Amino acid sequence: MTTVQIPVDRAPAQAGGASPKVVARTGLYALMAANVAVVTYFFGQSGFGTNALILMGRVTGLYGTLVMAFQFILVARLPWFDRRLGMDRLTTWHRWTGFTLLWLLLSHAVFITLGHAQLADLPPVTELVDLATTVEGVLRAVVALFLIIVIGGVSARYARRRMAYETWHFIHFYAYVAVVLAFTHQIAAGSTFNTSEPATAYWWGLWTFALGSVVVGRFGLPLYRNLRHQLRVAAVVPEADNVVSIYITGRDLHRMPARAGQFFLWRFLTRDRWYKANPFSLSAAPDGRSLRLTAKAAGEGSASLRYLKVGTRVFAEGPYGAFTAMHRTKPNAVLVAGGVGVTPIRALLEELHGHAVVLYRVRDPRDAVLLNELRHLALVRGAVLHLLTGPSAAPTPRGPLLAPHSLAAMVPDIRDRDVFVCGPPAMTDAVMTSLRELKVPKQQVHAERFSMAG
Incomplete structure (x- = not known):
């Protein structure tokens, strides 16, 4: 020792008041509760019908759609939420709400099929085939549900541990396909969606905000910051046999909103690494002139960092994390x-x-x-x-x-x-x-x- x-x-104690985590968490809860209230209101306005199974199917479908939109907000990497809650916590919530989404949509499919089968006096499988081939949007919903089941399966702990990150991430991209298919199904067959102009405007607004958050947080903001800062490798310094520090420089780094304790997803734009994004923390507090990461050779990708050349272009997503x-x-x-x-x-x-x-x-x-x-x-x-x-x-x-x-x-x-x-x-x-x-x-x-x- x-x-x-x-x-x-x-140092003097900080001023009192609610912590940033509590404020952000309360904001997310309030956002979700407000949308639940709005969806419930529009559902009541659209009428309840006479078949209990179809009613349950509509309820689970509506709240499943709402949870799906909330899923995208959780992983949009919006800076305000990320700095206060952290990617770890947001990703965990995304995972668990994902399983909630899976059960809601499965329940929606089962209740709707059983309800219409009861009304038509047909076997459930026959009724499902009939709905998929005769009602606009139902076949798209079936495909969307299949994709969500696959995504949910590969996200289970047992499967996730046995799958390469790149494979898991690629499969997750099909969630966007599932969203498009599910939303077009809602437009075509959702009675609550079409019950009134305000209801239609609400659903369009919700999904515009959810998908817009993803576009801004995961694509627009990283692209803007990298174009602005023009990051490059300034030095590669071995710290030990299997540990190396990479110094990054760029333009206007004093405007980069990074703090000690945060991390970036780093892409080094070489022929064999440009498509690999690895999370590494800053190993020195940002000083406005350079950024430093320190990595241990835990695999082929991190082991190759010591061979990076000075001047290599860098694409960094972040900063992320609430560990500040x-x-x-x-x-x-x-x-x-x-x-x-x-x-x-x-x-x-x-x-x-x-x-x-x-x-x-x-x-x-x-x-x-x-x-x-x-x-x-x-x-x-x-x-x-x-x-x-x-x-x-x-x-x-x-x-x-x-x-x-x-x-x-x-x-x-x-x-x-x-x-x-x-x-x-x-x-x-x-x-x-x-x-x-x-x-x-x-x-x-x-x-x-x-x-x-x-």
């Missing part, structure tokens, strides 16, 4: 890093005010990336740096290295600090469990998953 400490005056000082609630902080997850922690240490304790967990001291920089920053900032080495389960007088008693011994006032955690999932989960046992308030805990950070 290495400890460096110089006393420093504590914007979310601090206390004047002092604890920064917990594991492995190459230290990169956003190192950047945060450079930007944070107030007293900080850094816990850097590695299996072997040789794995401690950027350790000299951390030691220098600790001296300059008056922080305390603990380098924790050895197996996670290695016995100590206070239990495992990141167990509750160990954390409390290293940081006695941990309940009065913000805690920032970034590292491999197992380590992050262990720290989060320890923090819960120590009763650190939830609003003071900020975690970034290693998969998005490094």
